[in-house]
Amino acid sequence: MLASFPDSGVWHQRAKRAEFLSEKHSHASPLLFFYLQLIRTQFAVFTETKQSGLLTEKLVPLSLKPLYFRECLEQQLMQCRPHRFVEFVRTLQASSTDVLADVSKCLVANPEAASRILRNCAQGISNEKIALELGCDYQPVEFFPRAFRQPIAEAIVQDGNLQPVGERSVLGVCPYCESPPIASVLRDEPSRLGTRTLQCSLCASEWVFSRSCCPGCGEEKADQLDYHISEAWPHVRIEECRSCSTYLKAIDLRTNGLAVPVVDELASIELDLWASEQGMSKLQQNVLGL
Numbered sequence: 001m002l003a004s005f006p007d008s009g010v011w012h013q014r015a016k017r018a019e020f021l022s023e024k025h026s027h028a029s030p031l032l033f034f035y036l037q038l039i040r041t042q043f044a045v046f047t048e049t050k051q052s053g054l055l056t057e058k059l060v061p062l063s064l065k066p067l068y069f070r071e072c073l074e075q076q077l078m079q080c081r082p083h084r085f086v087e088f089v090r091t092l093q094a095s096s097t098d099v100l101a102d103v104s105k106c107l108v109a110n111p112e113a114a115s116r117i118l119r120n121c122a123q124g125i126s127n128e129k130i131a132l133e134l135g136c137d138y139q140p141v142e143f144f145p146r147a148f149r150q151p152i153a154e155a156i157v158q159d160g161n162l163q164p165v166g167e168r169s170v171l172g173v174c175p176y177c178e179s180p181p182i183a184s185v186l187r188d189e190p191s192r193l194g195t196r197t198l199q200c201s202l203c204a205s206e207w208v209f210s211r212s213c214c215p216g217c218g219e220e221k222a223d224q225l226d227y228h229i230s231e232a233w234p235h236v237r238i239e240e241c242r243s244c245s246t247y248l249k250a251i252d253l254r255t256n257g258l259a260v261p262v263v264d265e266l267a268s269i270e271l272d273l274w275a276s277e278q279g280m281s282k283l284q285q286n287v288l289g290l
Contacts, residue, residue, distance in 0.1 A: 017260040037095035046151035077122035082115035121145035153203040172215030174200035184250035214241035
């Protein structure tokens with residue numbers, strides 16, 4: 001599987017980490033096997049986007065970056081002919097769950113519906129109506145455009161010169177694409193210990209954010225913020241906000257420097273189950289809808 005990726009870079013790191021965690025946490029192996037197939041398919045889309053010639057380095061003021069990003073994303077998605085999206089869906093059939101495989105077959109057999117789904121994705125419109133027409137549940141249908149646009153978004157931020165290192169934001173959403181975070185990341189830096197960044201659920205960017213603030217509602221009162229740890233995942237903790245009853249996972253790179261936040265967040269599924277039992281809602285679902 002690792003041969004599908006360059007020897008260095010974030011995609012190789014994700015694949016390598018997923019393979020390691022699938023061996024260490026056998027109960028998460030089926031989930032991580034599908035994730036490995038997914039990122040291999042996503043990497044092809046990522047590479048095609050970077051090679052499309054449509055992305056140009058352009059200095060954009062912070063306040064205009066979300067608008068510029070949306071324009072680039074819509075342009076890229078509209079440039080993707082429906083057959084490319086259908087091919088993406090078809091490639092995932094064999095490794096998908098039974099539910100996703102059924103949806104995949106349905107979309108492959110209905111290219112017109114797939115084209116509408118892609119157009120809705122470009123325009124930020126829900127595909128709930130199309131799912132109803134297809135006789136499928138909404139969430140499995142929505143998985144495919146979400147997974148398809150993620151590597152495109154990541155390529156836009158990288159090649160569009162949107163992400164300066166260490167940029168700060170007081171907002172709980174990505175300053176580049178305005179998507180909510182999927183995880184907190186804790187690390188020590190030469191100039192500051194215990195820096196907290198948030199990682200975007202769409203474009204995978206990180207931005208510096210306050211350690212004592214809920215990105216969901218902005219709560220800063222210490223008695224309303226708590227965290228929970230598990231022996232099985234000592235470097236992953238639940239960050240709970242009692243004000244809005246949401247949680248976010250924090251990946252502590254000081255405890256485990258080999259962790260890859262987006263992979264460790266996804267693999268630690270038992271923490272999500274525990275949080276759900278406590279009545280908490282996840283601030284943002286990951287690419288697999290978990």
